[in-house]
Amino acid sequence: MTQYTNKKRLYISTGVTQAFPKSIVNKNSVQEKINYFEKIKALFAGRKLVIISGSTVFDKIQYNVFEKAASVINIFASSRHAWAQYDEILAHAKTYSKDYTICAILGPAATVLAYDLAQEGYTAWDIGHLAKWYDAFIKEGGITNPQNFFAPD
DSSP: OGGGOOTTSOOOOGGGGSSSOHHHHTOOOHHHHHHHHHHHHHHHTTOEEEEEEETTTTTTOOSOTTTTSSEEEEEEEOSSOGGGGHHHHHHHHTTSOTTEEEEEEBTHHHHHHHHHHHHTTOEEEEOTTHHHHHHHHHHHSSOSOHHHHHSOO
């Protein structure tokens, strides 16, 4: 596998967008969960971000996991069926310089977008539900209704 990696790039496990690592998911320690999110927020610290998401993803989000970023540019796409706009989304993302980190919140299309952008030399991350998880943790200590939480925004 290492023949497909670039030692100058930062690779993040898909587990980073889960609520908490398995090691602390069943523990009651709020401090451990706070520490987890502080580490996540540090990934964005000082970075110039382009966040590509469905147009309604941030409608109910009050707390900002990206607060340590140097800057944030939001690009909004369809909240459902991002595949229908995929070529336009990819083209728009490529209008930004490669010193931006591009974060995608677009369901399954986000993974492909991150891959395609990485092939072009961009730093691109599929961050899944990370923004929603952080908001839910600060508001309520976690996800109180998984069915509503995972429903399309």
